[in-house]
Amino acid sequence: MIAIGLEGSANKLGVGVILHPAKGGPAQMLSNIRDTYVSPPGEGFLPKDTAIHHRTHVTDLVKCALKEAGITINDVDCICYTKGPGMGAPLQSVALAARTLSLLWNKPLVGVNHCVGHIEMGREITGATNPVVLYVSGGNTQVIAYSSQRYRIFGETLDIAVGNCLDRFARTLNISNDPAPGYNIEQLAKNGNVLLDIPYAVKDELAGQMKAGTLKDPATGDAITPADLCFSLQETVFAMLVEITERAMAHVGSNQVLIVGGVGCNERVQEMMGMMAKDRGGGVYATDERFCIDNGIMIAHAGLLAYRTGFETTLDDSICTQRFRTDDVHVAWRED
Known part of the structure; x- marks a missing residue:
């Protein structure tokens, strides 16, 4: 067919x-x-x-x-x-x-x-059997697991999605939208050296992280480079995603993570999720931009x-x- x-x-x-x-x-x-x-x-x-x-x-x-x-x-x-x-x-x-x-x-x-x-699409491409799903895109951020012919939502952001957070942050720094703001943030973050202490909470809202990333370094008062801001935002938000995904994995007894959605092609979030899954004796499944976006x-x-x-x-x-x-x-x- x-x-x-x-x-x-x-x-x-x-x-x-x-x-x-x-x-x-x-x-x-x-x-x-x-x-x-x-x-x-x-x-x-x-x-x-x-x-x-x-x-x-x-x-x-x-x-x-x-x-x-x-x-x-x-x-x-x-x-x-x-x-x-x-x-x-x-x-x-x-x-x-x-x-x-x-x-x-x-x-x-x-x-x-x-x-x-x-x-x-993620299941078809990667061959993941029954994973915990981290769905991260411009409009949705959810941790999902399958049960009884439904995809059950274990957790989700209540204000803005991770992709929307990155999009808004890119607009604040006047970062190009071509090919995508999240991709350009990812590239800038690779050159970041300063990890700012910005809000971290798995029961909070992402808008706080987006706004916090516009501050100066509280320790020195020095201006922070766009690369440092992008690095700090990614590390903090992705760490939150890894923690809440691991909680869901422990709850359902799964050692597989499937990352889907546009943000899912970010290599850093795949790397961080892979380290967590490896520690649990499992692995991470993800696709490239052809199927994530x-x-x-x-x-x-x-x-x-x-x-x-x-x-x-x-x-x-x-x-x-x-x-x-x-x-x-x-x-x-x-x-x-």
Whole structure:
């Protein structure tokens, strides 16, 4: 079976095509194309501008994805799209495109939870069996474990996500958004030498860390370089993530960690999580930017998993929502 997936919950517009073999086995990634709306340094991306970007490029991306996959419209079994969570206007643009394709091609629709898309793509690529999942992206930060056909949330940030924290911090320092603010912070942090004492609490809010990073060195009063600020922010926030993930691992008795979401391709968070997992006799599973950063093929994959269990989204129900909980999804394709 073949599915085409459309992702557009934030500033990445992705279209991917995936094939699930009839007799089982690993999925085949036929194409995975992405186009990013990049705002000027010091600015975030507004929903209306992002939506215009998605509407402008979605037709070309669908054509390119089909061409790269080497298939025609007749080969597609279902159209999968991101139902939520995400930013309202970009989500609406992609949902409209998916409905249009469904009507034009007479193909069934499958609405997909963005978070579950990340998880299932990570499991497929890495081969992780039953890990504790750290989901870190621009809009979501959650520690998740699977139980009884649901992805259960063990902990999450209540104010802003880790990716949003990095984005806001980049705007404060006027760091470029190209290719991504988090990536540029990661590169700057490699040259940092001063570890500032900024707030650390696993039951606190990330906005405090973001603001604390703009202070001078309390010990000397000297100006702190952008590299030192980026280094201190990363080390502190990532240490918080490692601690809360380890707590969840101890609770469920797992020694596997799967890192998904856009921030998950950060090499430092992978390194820190790997050291913790190794001490527990386990390992960390992560992917590169092709699958960590929002993409269409993760929506196609998760949608096709659901479609194979008989799930479809009717045209009347083919809406999108900014709030769509990870644990709201019935994971009918998992029996373990």
